[in-house]
Amino acid sequence: MSWIADRTAAFDSSGIRKVFDLASQLENPVNLSIGQPDFDVPLPIREALIEAVQSGKNGYALTQGMPVLKEALQGRIAADYDHADRDVFVCSGTSGGLVLALFSLVNPGEEVILFDPFFVMYQPLVKLVGGQPVLIDTYPDFRIDLNRVEEAISPRTKLILLNSPANPTGVTANPEEIRGLAELAERHDVALLSDEIYRHFCYDEPFVSPASFNERTIVIDGFSKSYAMTGWRVGFVHGPAEIIDTMVKLQQYSFVCAPQPAQWAAAAALDVDVRGPIADYRRKRDLVYDGLRDRYDLTRPGGAFYAFPKAPWGTGTEFVEAAIAQNLLIIPGNIFSRHDTHFRLSYAAGDDVIERGIELLNAMAGGPRTNG
Ligand code: PMP
Numbered sequence: 001m002s003w004i005a006d007r008t009a010a011f012d013s014s015g016i017r018k019v020f021d022l023a024s025q026l027e028n029p030v031n032l033s034i035g036q037p038d039f040d041v042p043l044p045i046r047e048a049l050i051e052a053v054q055s056g057k058n059g060y061a062l063t064q065g066m067p068v069l070k071e072a073l074q075g076r077i078a079a080d081y082d083h084a085d086r087d088v089f090v091c092s093g094t095s096g097g098l099v100l101a102l103f104s105l106v107n108p109g110e111e112v113i114l115f116d117p118f119f120v121m122y123q124p125l126v127k128l129v130g131g132q133p134v135l136i137d138t139y140p141d142f143r144i145d146l147n148r149v150e151e152a153i154s155p156r157t158k159l160i161l162l163n164s165p166a167n168p169t170g171v172t173a174n175p176e177e178i179r180g181l182a183e184l185a186e187r188h189d190v191a192l193l194s195d196e197i198y199r200h201f202c203y204d205e206p207f208v209s210p211a212s213f214n215e216r217t218i219v220i221d222g223f224s225k226s227y228a229m230t231g232w233r234v235g236f237v238h239g240p241a242e243i244i245d246t247m248v249k250l251q252q253y254s255f256v257c258a259p260q261p262a263q264w265a266a267a268a269a270l271d272v273d274v275r276g277p278i279a280d281y282r283r284k285r286d287l288v289y290d291g292l293r294d295r296y297d298l299t300r301p302g303g304a305f306y307a308f309p310k311a312p313w314g315t316g317t318e319f320v321e322a323a324i325a326q327n328l329l330i331i332p333g334n335i336f337s338r339h340d341t342h343f344r345l346s347y348a349a350g351d352d353v354i355e356r357g358i359e360l361l362n363a364m365a366g367g368p369r370t371n372g
Contacts (some may be wrong), residue, residue: 007127015120016120019320020033026329029328030327030328032346032354033100035306045265045266046265048230048265058260059260060148063248072267080110083211086215086241087240089248090258092235093230094224100237100247101220105158105191105193106158110159110327111157112134112161113149113161116164117337118337119167142171144181146177149184158190160181165303166198172204172205179208179213182214194209194211197224200274202303205302220239224358226269226331227266228270229266262343285305285347288301288347289301292307295312297310307344308344316333331343
């Protein structure tokens with residue numbers, strides 16, 4: 001008899017890992033597959049971490065987060081949103097927040113609306129808690145069609161999960177889409193969960209949260225991407241107190257807390273200006289978009305650090321295999337989607353790597369695209 005629980009069979013291991021395994025066999029690949037910033041953690045944040053460790057702040061943190069961080073976050077959230085009922089807690093990365101949110105909100109059999117393409121964790125996590133993912137196709141331009149969302153809502157719908165700026169497309173929902181979705185969720189009494197991990201990475205328009213239009217929005221955010229501290233595992237969630245309390249209760253019996261030294265560092269991060277690295281990523285976005293737009297069908301990304309072009313021939317998987325044979329690492333779109341037509345590239349890389357990647361991709365496209 002297998003000892004493995006049935007619930008684990010509902011999904012495969014992340015396809016991104018498979019690409020990373022392939023990558024480990026390549027020598028000096030042109031690597032445009034990485035989903036984390038290529039700049040270093042800003043110095044004051046590193047210093048705050050070391051100081052915390054050296055001064056003995058190494059024990060368990062409070063379950064809901066150390067006051068130094070939680071109170072600073074609470075102050076900022078209160079300044080952004082004038083909501084009577086909005087509490088915050090510190091979790092173990094945005095991923096930890098996602099896990100706790102789904103366990104806290106979704107009963108077995110309830111439906112969760114996701115936009116396709118989606119971040120890799122969303123479907124497996126929904127299935128893990130016994131929920132039913134309901135996918136809304138956003139191809140070809142990756143915009144949110146509110147009519148489709150409304151049509152997808154059933155009596156079993158519990159939650160809509162939004163991610164803007166988005167992984168893998170880099171597309172940023174516009175204020176009308178955000179407001180429409182926020183109001184629609186409120187009208188149907190459906191929970192709205194907003195994954196705002198790329199909030200700082202908005203290149204054309206200021207970031208807009210659905211929490212500005214729907215007071216019951218649950219926001220998941222974190223320090224991983226904005227401060228390049230993916231390995232330190234600090235995230236936070238804010239929303240109605242009853243939901244936050246429930247998530248903190250579950251955190252007691254699962255993650256326990258986010259690492260204490262990293263929380264002190266995150267508190268220092270709140271005073272660090274990341275406009276420099278963000279401006280640099282805007283320039284890299286332009287480099288990628290301008291470098292590929294003539295030969296690739298590519299929606300201009302407004303945020304995050306990804307682009308999601310259509311494969312110029314073959315399936316996404318076939319095209320990525322050919323790219324890897326040329327020493328170029330990108331990720332096939334079917335890891336993030338029901339469709340196997342696109343690929344994700346991350347421009348969180350040095351300019352020289354991005355330029356080599358663009359050159360290889362343009363050579364692989366074989367000629368100007370013909371289908372508009
Ligand atoms: N949400 C999205 C959309 C992401 O892209 C990522 C990281 N790739 C996460 C959540 C998880 O981030 P964290 O390191 O905070 O767990």
